Amino acid sequence: MSMPLVEAAASGPAQIRIGRCGACGHRYFPFQPLGCERCGAHGATQSPILVPARGSVLAAVGVWKHRSPGIEAPFQVADVLLDAGVKVRALIDADPCRPATLGTPVSGIVVQAGDTPVAPLRFTVVGERA
Amino acid sequence: MSRTLNDLRPVHVVGIGLHPYQAPGTQPYTELGLTAVRAALDDAGIGWPEVETAFVGTALVAAASGRPMLRHLGATGTSITHVENASASGSSAFRQACLEVACGVAEVALAVGVDKPEMRPDGFSRAGVPDLLPGVVSPMTHFALLAQSYMERYGATPEQLAAVAVKNIGNAARNPCAQRRQPVTLAEVLDGKPLSGVLTRMQCCPVGEGAAAVIVASEDAIARLGIDLRRAVRVEASVSMSEGLYEPTAFPDAELTRLAVAGLLRQSGRKPADLDIVEVHDAFTVEELVYAEAIGLAAPGEAARAVAAGEFDIGGRCAVSPSGGLLGMGHPIGPTGVGQIVEIARQLRGEAGPRQHPNARVGLAHMLGLGSVCVAHLLSVDRQA
Numbered sequence: 001m002s003m004p005l006v007e008a009a010a011s012g013p014a015q016i017r018i019g020r021c022g023a024c025g026h027r028y029f030p031f032q033p034l035g036c037e038r039c040g041a042h043g044a045t046q047s048p049i050l051v052p053a054r055g056s057v058l059a060a061v062g063v064w065k066h067r068s069p070g071i072e073a074p075f076q077v078a079d080v081l082l083d084a085g086v087k088v089r090a091l092i093d094a095d096p097c098r099p100a101t102l103g104t105p106v107s108g109i110v111v112q113a114g115d116t117p118v119a120p121l122r123f124t125v126v127g128e129r130a
Numbered sequence: 131m132s133r134t135l136n137d138l139r140p141v142h143v144v145g146i147g148l149h150p151y152q153a154p155g156t157q158p159y160t161e162l163g164l165t166a167v168r169a170a171l172d173d174a175g176i177g178w179p180e181v182e183t184a185f186v187g188t189a190l191v192a193a194a195s196g197r198p199m200l201r202h203l204g205a206t207g208t209s210i211t212h213v214e215n216a217s218a219s220g221s222s223a224f225r226q227a228c229l230e231v232a233c234g235v236a237e238v239a240l241a242v243g244v245d246k247p248e249m250r251p252d253g254f255s256r257a258g259v260p261d262l263l264p265g266v267v268s269p270m271t272h273f274a275l276l277a278q279s280y281m282e283r284y285g286a287t288p289e290q291l292a293a294v295a296v297k298n299i300g301n302a303a304r305n306p307c308a309q310r311r312q313p314v315t316l317a318e319v320l321d322g323k324p325l326s327g328v329l330t331r332m333q334c335c336p337v338g339e340g341a342a343a344v345i346v347a348s349e350d351a352i353a354r355l356g357i358d359l360r361r362a363v364r365v366e367a368s369v370s371m372s373e374g375l376y377e378p379t380a381f382p383d384a385e386l387t388r389l390a391v392a393g394l395l396r397q398s399g400r401k402p403a404d405l406d407i408v409e410v411h412d413a414f415t416v417e418e419l420v421y422a423e424a425i426g427l428a429a430p431g432e433a434a435r436a437v438a439a440g441e442f443d444i445g446g447r448c449a450v451s452p453s454g455g456l457l458g459m460g461h462p463i464g465p466t467g468v469g470q471i472v473e474i475a476r477q478l479r480g481e482a483g484p485r486q487h488p489n490a491r492v493g494l495a496h497m498l499g500l501g502s503v504c505v506a507h508l509l510s511v512d513r514q515a
Contacts, residue, residue: 005260026375032259038375058379059279061271061327068265077267079275087378089275090262099327102282119262 003048005030006121008110014121015050016108018086022047029086051084053108053121056129058087060104062096070116080106080123093122103129134397135368138232142352142362143509145174145345146472151309151460153338154247159191160199163244166341166465167203170240174345176355178203181345182236187213187223187243188464190250199244209236216252217411218499219243220342221467225368225505227346237351241471244341245464252500269413269500270334274327276381277416281328284431286419288328292319293437294415295332295457301444302454304485307469309336309460333415335456342468344475363475367397367508372501381420383502388424390504391496395426398508400492402426405448407477407493409470412455418442421496422450449487452477467505470495478511 007015019031023041031049035042060078074096081087090108092100100106106123113120135141147169149162163186171178186196196210215222220243227239255264280286296316302308314332322330352359371390376382395401402425410425412418419433427448428436436442442450453459453473456466474493476482495507 005262030260030262034259059275059282061274061278063271063274063326065323065325066266066268068268070264071266077263077271077275079279081378085378088262089267099278102279117264118266119260121262
């Protein structure tokens with residue numbers, strides 16, 4: 001449970017730690033051994049897998065008002081469908097006034113986190129939508 | 131084999147009451163709740179000693195809030211159960227009240243929702259499961275992402291989303307218990323301060339305080355207590371579901387709604403076209419569009435056009451959120467689901483005054499709670515056109 005959610009890679013995109021259920025094959029994020037949402041298998045049947053933080057945008061928005069600690073508005077947040085088939089919700093390092101559109105390819109890097117609970121992962125746009 | 135509500139003995143709403151939804155203030159929750167319960171008892175024409183069981187829907191105000199409130203009606207020893215189901219707390223309280231009467235455990239039951247907006251941590255934040263963005267994605271941003279996805283998928287516009295707020299706040303302006311009482315124009319909605327994505331302030335529900343109460347009773351109790359059967363509203367069906375695993379591109383809350391309402395309609399043998407009144411979880415404008423489609427009131431991507439055409443207006447094909455909905459009437463959390471039942475009962479009785487939908491006979495109440503859970507009810511009257 002204490003394994004980091006993301007890790008830097010020697011080259012290419014960051015790695016995201018997803019989970020895979022050994023009983024039914026379901027893949028999910030984040031990894032946790034509490035139990036598989038599809039079949040209920042738990043504990044050692046659940047395995048962490050590192051997959052590239054690379055995928056395409058399902059939706060992205062600029063956030064203009066935000067009060068919780070850890071990050072100051074404005075910022076851009078997105079739902080990203082990883083190439084590994086798992087959806088994550090993360091920050092996009094881009095102008096909040098120009099949210100990434102559906103299908104835009106993105107890739108994540110590990111950044112300096114600072115004193116914040118927000119994970120040190122930022123996606124950037126790496127091309128045009130297919 | 132499990133049974134559904136309409137397999138059991140009939141349950142009727144016989145009393146309704148509200149404390150107006152309002153901005154947070156210093157009034158104790160007990161005053162809010164007692165106002166609503168006393169109004170519901172008066173509406174039913176019965177006394178508190180007739181109520182055998184009470185379900186208190188609350189998510190924020192405090193633990194064990196029922197007895198400190200209800201004892202002021204007389205310490206009759208009635209059963210008190212607290213129901214917490216996030217935004218659907220009141221809906222679940224109502225469901226439990228109906229089920230106890232339907233099962234024969236009680237003849238007369240109370241569902242009361244009461245809350246004051248105290249911020250409490252939710253289950254996800256204490257689940258021990260890490261998150262990339264802990265505390266960053268508020269409900270507003272969650273639904274702004276849904277709005278963006280809906281607009282890109284179906285070509286809907288920010289103006290079409292904002293039109294939902296104009297309609298619902300317009301309805302609320304005719305509701306003396308609503309938190310937002312001033313109609314707004316499309317320009318005023320669109321020109322408001324942007325909060326997240328395309329959502330401006332008026333496209334987000336106000337979270338205030340208030341209370342709502344409903345008395346339900348069996349037909350035996352209605353006869354024994356001399357309750358006016360002509361004002362009774364039948365609870366035809368009840369569904370409670372939680373989110374399943376859906377495709378990554380699905381709108382989870384919409385998919386959950388689609389499955390829950392399909393079950394509700396199946397229980398009652400009804401079709402979407404039978405619905406005269408629908409109160410949905412319109413906490414954010416986009417929600418009314420996606421849930422209207424999930425319920426079957428419009429084809430996918432067509433709800434915005436239906437709003438523009440007035441089909442969801444009071445007097446239209448189906449009045450959606452005639453109370454003002456969460457956007458206009460407000461979303462005090464615990465009371466909201468019970469308040470939907472109050473509005474539907476009022477409409478089906480023909481007692482909704484300036485916001486009466488003509489010839490209303492069938493109504494659907496739909497709430498989602500964080501998680502997500504979905505609780506929906508179908509109510510009807512036999513009155514002929």
